[in-house]
Amino acid sequence: MALRMVLPLHWSRTCPALALALALCATLAAATAEPTRPMAAMAFTLERGAPDACGTGCSEWIAAEGSVLAATPTDFAALLARLGETRPPVLVQSPGGTVEAAMAMGRLVRRAGLVVIVARTERSGALPAPALDGECHGACLYLLAAGTERAVAPGAIVTITPLDFPGPADAPFPPAMRSRLIAAGLMRVRAYLSEMGIDTQLADYLDGDRYEPFYPDRGLLELTGLITRDQPFGFGPTASQTGPPPRQRQDP
Template identity: 25%
Template sequence: MIHRVLLAAALSLIPGVVRAKPPAVDAAFAPKLIIYPAKGAANACGPGCDRWIAVEGRIDQDAASRIRRFLLKVKDTQRPIYFHSPGGVVGQSFLIGRLLRSRKAVARIGRTIVTACGAATQVDDACLKIKTGGGEVEAEIVTRYAMCNSACSYLFLGATTREVAPDAAMAVHNSKLTMIFHGHPSAQQIAAFTERSTVKADRERASFIAAMGISHELTDLVRTVKFESLHILTRPELYRFGIDTRPTVETAWRLEGAARPYVRKIVLAKKDDSQSFRTMEWRLFCENKDRARLMFVREFDQGGAAVNSVIMIAGSEKPVIFGKFPARTGTYEVWSETIASDTMKAVLAASHLQIGEGASMSEGKTSLATFDIDTNGMEAAWTQFLASCPAAPANAKSVIASPGLTFSPAQ
């Protein structure tokens, strides 16, 4: 059984606000599955994590044996494994999935960008030689446009800890059977054999998914998706099926190249009263070396009370209420304001930022809902970004630093 290689673009997360197309991916994968150790900067793969295992490429007929040999040499069974694959041989994915389950592996979806490959495509011959040379490579993790599709989804299910970033994709579809007949069987014999093989393949898939502790809803869904198509699992589906059951998922802060570059973070948070999630995004722009601008985009609940204030707490600083009149685009609110350099330093020094959303209630009372977001990657991304910022104008008015940030409607 072989899945045709089908690629899917990562979804735009915020309509009208996040509009970006993925890079060309026609030749974005190695012809066979490769596995190698990688090392990055401090916290490159999460707080306290700077080493991981990269698994990428098309799942070929001998993939499981290579993965097994490699993992036998890795004593740290909790070192995270990052997958980036369009799929391949289904039977091999089942074998790898069971191997990962025996290790109680931690699996994530992410692209490993190897520094020594420079501006290469990451899959040309020179880069593949570096990746498969046997040594640990210097690299970084990028979750945006990363994918684990088709047969890759099954090996991913084998891990006991599974994490899918907000900007990564996991997609499924039904299998395609490739059969070779010898001799000259009749049409009836071919049809009967094909039917038996299809039933067997469906049974094996359902048995594997159930053994991995995943809801039968995933099996039911896969049966409805034609092989020629591809269904990207939504965040509620990932949660409901038991694939990634975190109530809040977030990306690291990362510098994004664009006509006007910015540092970005995305958070998906489960709503208290359902299995649905809402999307939030932070974009940090550089106006000059003494002043930044932060844009906060939140999805609002049309049936709930309107949020008229936002609070940020950085470290032990006193919370400050932000502006009251955000701009609206579709079902999203956009808040924005400048940040003084001293305030930016306080934000960078905090390991977490507490965000509070205040809504007016009856009798003049205000309810406040709070949640935390981490600052992982923020300092490195901002330091890199700041190097290209213009100097502050000599006649610029001084900006008084405050312990928080003030938002106003986007201009």
């Protein structure tokens, strides 16, 4: 979703560093959800399924469903406080959200020592169960990166959405400012990935100056450390996620 913020013109001329910093903060807080999806706030539910439903000895999990918005980290912190010493895995199903909020929640996930699995929670049966599919788009990637172990269900879809700061549709940022915003955003993202133990090479694919959104194949997810587990629920190796290679951005 493009940034919808207009800075006073005299700020850009007289205080370019301040204007750039304000634009960056506002843009990293802007939504990165799939554009056709509603921005319903992420909800957290502690689910209990059959014995071993989410792996050997695992019958409970946190279903994290919806978009990661500004209040999401606070809501998640409240859930962690209620859990006490319990550390169930997090099954995330998300269309995206905001980068800053996702990184803030990700730090809570890592501090709590939680496993993160991209998977939908199926509730059509007598008991809830992890589904073999799911979605993790946009800023959801930063939640996956936060897990102490990380997995993707066999039919789940993960997308990599590069940072891009075009500005308002009626007054787009000049190319030089857009590139500076991307570079500054990538610095924050690289620091976060390094903190999570993820190969910072992943940030190369998050450069909106070079790439468009794409579906990574399993090899890239493993190479960068986004996947550490082949068997998220103990039902065998996950199927390879095949997709087109990253597409270089073509400027008009």
